[in-house]
């Protein structure tokens with residue numbers, strides 16, 4: 001079995017934006033918007049790590065060919081400007097995931113992440129580990145992350161159960177993107193962590209709680225447009241300035257609380273990114289519905305009142 005050279009490998013830490021997928025108004029991939037998107041994140045938000053083709057990127061609504069095109073363009077445009085590109089390669093079919101994992105290695109992505117299949121669900125940690133191992137084997141030299149998001153997949157295998165012995169099954173395993181709200185599972189997972197793994201938290205409105213428990217960083221959709229504030233939260237936390245860190249966290253909770261009352265979902269979130277960044281990202285793909293203009297305007301007003309400097 002091939003073992004990764006790990007001496008030069010950096011831990012995945014800090015803020016990682018889960019990117020939206022730019023589409024044209026007709027619903028095709030809008031590849032030309034990716035360059036400006038990378039510049040917006042690095043120059044305006046101070047975000048230099050991205051998680052592409054994930055939930056926010058509507059990966060499960062895209063074809064394998066579209067996902068390859070996107071992954072390739074994100075890697076190309078991020079080169080020399082960003083520090084890390086994680087390509088999410090999870091699919092319903094193991095073969096598709098293996099194909100995408102191999103492709104991610106060929107285009108020199110920094111790492112891959114895999115969500116659990118959710119039509120036929122793994123029944124337990126052993127089944128999920130076996131599935132992840134089969135995907136990872138297609139790209140054995142790429143750092144590999146499990147993407148835990150039970151609210152969407154309906155797969156409730158505890159991360160602390162999944163991690164048991166996983167390094168023997170998947171030598172390229174490097175950690176978890178934990179987009180769940182079970183902070184006990186998150187906390188107990190740390191006892192199984194290896195020094196070269198990262199545990200990244202994925203519920204933006206509770207990021208500070210994740211940090212308090214030991215999160216190495218955070219992956220989320222809102223870091224696309226409030227990354228500048230959340231970098232401040234991270235540095236306040238690192239300096240032990242908890243009051244400042246809480247103040248920023250409460251602001252995001254205030255903002256998202258209002259957005260949720262208006263039906264916040266990936267479609268609304270995407271439109272908000274359009275309004276805030278000026279990028280042309282198009283509508284979401286069906287079955288997600290485009291955001292009603294009045295909703296976007298009202299959420300943007302709230303956004304501007306809370307985050308005037310972003």
Ligand SMILES: CC(=O)N[C@@H]([C@@H](O)[C@H](O)[C@H](O)CO)[C@@H](O)CC(=O)C(=O)O
Pocket residue numbers: 018019051053054055056057151152179202203204205219220221222256
């Ligand atoms: C369910 C969901 O979409 N969760 C988001 C969060 O960033 C979420 O949008 C945020 O916490 C607001 O609820 C991320 O965890 C998803 C994500 O990182 C991804 O797009 O892969």
